[in-house]
Amino acid sequence: MEALRVIGVDVGGTKTLAAVVDRHGEIEQDVVHSTDISSQDALLAGLDAIVEELRDGREIAALGFGIPSRVDQRSGRAVASVNIPLAGVDFRDRMRERHGVPVGIDNDANAATIGEWHAGAARGARYVVMLTLGTGVGGGLILDGRPYRGATGVGAELGHIVIGLDGPPCGCGGHGHLESYAAGPVADRAARELYGNGSDGHELVERGRKGEPEAVEALAEIGRRLGTGIASFVNVFEPELVVVGGGFGTAGELLLGPAREVLAREGLEPARDTVRVVPAQLGFHAGVIGAGMIAFEALDAEP
Structure with missing residues (x-):
């Protein structure tokens, strides 16, 4: 049986790092792109393109996103989003509808923490x-x-x-x-x-x-x-x-x-x-590994 894989996306104000990640926090492939924050539509379209680039025929079980904003976990919305234009977007539901898999979202610092906890300095x-x-x-x-x-x-x-x-x-x-x-x-x-x-x-x-x-x-x-x-x-x-x-x-x-x-x-x-x-041990990979673990968290929460 093939191991489950997810895509983790660490969204930054200038660059976005994304990766295919397994449950152990191992990265199979990663990509880095400039973040287009010229408009909300441009940002979302850019994230969609990154997901599709990594998907490329793979079976992907879930998506996870770390964003530079506080996140209301009840609604899946960004709260007080300053550096990226995500205010008012039903981000979690929108991404799930667009890509057809469970979606997790958290702020970037939480994602980095989860990454270091699963695979870095705080493992265990x-x-x-x-x-x-x-x-x-x-x-x-x-x-x-x-x-x-x-x-x-x-x-x-x-x-x-x-x-x-x-x-x-x-x-x-x-x-x-x-x-x-x-x-x-x-x-x-x-x-x-x-x-x-x-x-x-x-x-x-x-x-x-x-x-x-x-x-x-x-x-x-x-x-x-x-x-x-x-x-x-x-x-x-x-x-x-x-x-x-x-x-x-x-x-x-x-x-x-x-x-x-x-x-x-x-x-x-x-x-x-x-x-x-x-x-910390993982450097700039902490956030994307953590985003991957957030994706698994969303997957495991499915009924």
Whole structure:
């Protein structure tokens, strides 16, 4: 009997990665395309084309999508979709009707969390916190061996934990959220302050890796802010692992070392002594593998 295969699609604001995935999280084939966000119709047509490209005569059991938006799991709709034009679309039902298979949908950070849990740094764990550091700070939770999504599916917005009431503005309209202190744009600003307007977070990280003291300290300050959030999550959820990924998360120990120092000071025993704070393993494949697992979740929920 041929093993079941699904298609997972990680939809980004600029690029979309899709793959044929099995239940073990193994990728059979993947493709990358630019995301056409010029209109809703263009976006949906592009996603349809990607699915059909990968299908190409294969027997595909389900589709899974990770999107850069909160998702109402009851309706299958994007909630507060900012970077992609999906507002008002019955996304799950539309894709099921178009492609004739079960469809799962979740936000991109949840998809990355599920990917790392099934096939990466958190494989085998039952309690996991994941943070994705990029343009913003995304987050996901695995609690008692199950993805946690909240009452309507829009929970686990870990980047929006408030760590400073009078802190800097957040893109969501709030103030002092973790995202305001630990996302990639914070590193961009630090780089410009240190090296001039042409610099960015990538340069800051490269200089930090070379051991330049100013860069190391700037990243350490971001890491300490990150550690404040991590300590809070550890105190509330007592996870086995905190996994840190995303584009800016590749700064690795330049952030995680200082973060662990704050955790050691602010975390409660025994959780602070048993939890491991580790880098993600799957890189940009985390989201697409997770989207594949979301597809299997939708398939298994079928009557």
